[in-house]
Amino acid sequence: MKANIDTEVALARDAFAIPAAGGVLLGGGATANQVVALTDSAGRRRWALRGPRRDARPARLAFLLGFHHAARTRGLPVAVPRRTVDGQPWTYDAQGRPWLLLEYLPGRPLDRVTAELAEMAAARLADFHQLPDQLGLPTTVVGPETTWDAWLTGPEDTWRACAEVAAGHHVLLDAYRVHLDRLYEHAPALRQTTDRVWGHGDFHGHNLLHHRGRITGVIDLDGVGRRPRITDVAYAMLMLARTGSGDYRLKPHLLRAVLTGYQRHAAAPLTAAETRALWSAMVLSQLPDPAHLTALRRAGRDLGPALARPLAALRDLAAERTRLTNLITEGATR
Known part of the structure; x- marks a missing residue:
């Protein structure tokens, strides 16, 4: 799992130009999705890297990212998505799987x-x-x-x-x-x-x-x-x-x-x-x-x-x- 985390941290740094220094896998076995809480050099969680494995249809992902923005602008406490360095809504890893980056929300x-x-x-x-x-x-x-x-x-x-x-x-x-x-x-x-x-x-x-x-x-x-x-x-x-x-x-x-x-x-x-x-x-x-x-x-x-x-x-x-x-x-x- 550590090797996968390292790979995903590197992917986030390269694709989204964020100063991620480490990461922690979130969630359990109830979902096929993968979520990594990315940390900065001080160990603070600042971003959430999401691998949407349950439904990775591009049209669905585009809708959900648009929904995040629309809900956030109307005052709901949902995460803000970030675009890649070349302006794309998500990136792909070496296996062709999409990854989205969201701002990490505070709280337990x-x-x-x-x-x-x-x-x-x-x-x-x-x-x-x-x-x-x-x-x-x-x-x-x-x-x-x-x-x-x-x-x-x-x-x-x-x-x-x-x-x-x-x-x-x-x-x-x-x-x-x-x-x-x-x-x-x-x-x-x-x-x-x-x-x-x-x-x-x-x-x-x-x-x-x-x-x-x-x-x-x-x-x-x-x-x-x-x-x-x-x-x-x-x-x-x-x-x-x-x-x-x-x-x-x-x-x-x-x-x-x-x-x-x-x-x-x-x-x-x-x-x-x-x-x-x-x-x-x-x-x-x-x-x-x-x-x-x-x-x-x-x-x-x-x-x-x-x-x-x-x-x-x-x-x-x-x-x-x-x-x-x-x-x-x-x-x-x-």
């Missing part, structure tokens, strides 16, 4: 969630959702490879795509069948959410930075796209209010904090129809993404953990559906 990942931080995080999500539909981007809007509603609009095709890439993990994949049935039983409210906003797509503690009691950064915009706002709200509730890693029983005070923060800062409160759809949106967020699985396999990662981890969330969501529905309804009407 939101690992330990308090009610206060959960409420502030939800307020930032509400700000995200208030970005104007037309951002004046100099590039065409290109969405994620897997659409947010793939399991609703093309369930059989989506299942086949997952089954093809998850060869050897059919027992794990088959365990999703019962949860799919539950989703479709309660999906009508979710299907009826027709309004679209700019959604983050992966709004959880590790993609939020905080410092001295405030949210200082919203990172990892790889999942940005047009989708119902409740898909983000539901995922934020699930990830910020859970008991802990692998334990998705939601803590009532944290769930209320997420809802309170969002409701107070949203352009408009959640509607009754949106509130009814939150539980099914949580379930939808935990179903396999064929593009994600494909990227993991291409990167040589074991697909087992990526298929097993969401099942814990789905089991807890199924066991607590009535209680969660009551808590959500109560919180949304406060």
Whole structure:
């Protein structure tokens, strides 16, 4: 790994003309992307070098960099991209893989969630959702490879795509069948959410930075796209209010904090129809993404953990559906 870091530090110095002296690999095995925090000669983290392995389509990368600029100019705490010495938005390494350079944002990942931080995080999500539909981007809007509603609009095709890439993990994949049935039983409210906003797509503690009691950064915009706002709200509730890693029983005070923060800062409160759809949106967020699985396999990662981890969330969501529905309804009407 050290040799790879050295190579990437040299690439960043040469391509982006920054005084990088070292680097630290960020992230874990949950993504195919590679991110290196680059340090200066004093050991301070100043830049983030991103290798977008999950979705490296040039049109998608151009859109995301334009989105970073547009969101930043509107006051959101997202990273500023830098261009190469010859004015290009990204560079390529010797293997032909793209690398982007972003300014490093201060703060620590939101690992330990308090009610206060959960409420502030939800307020930032509400700000995200208030970005104007037309951002004046100099590039065409290109969405994620897997659409947010793939399991609703093309369930059989989506299942086949997952089954093809998850060869050897059919027992794990088959365990999703019962949860799919539950989703479709309660999906009508979710299907009826027709309004679209700019959604983050992966709004959880590790993609939020905080410092001295405030949210200082919203990172990892790889999942940005047009989708119902409740898909983000539901995922934020699930990830910020859970008991802990692998334990998705939601803590009532944290769930209320997420809802309170969002409701107070949203352009408009959640509607009754949106509130009814939150539980099914949580379930939808935990179903396999064929593009994600494909990227993991291409990167040589074991697909087992990526298929097993969401099942814990789905089991807890199924066991607590009535209680969660009551808590959500109560919180949304406060």
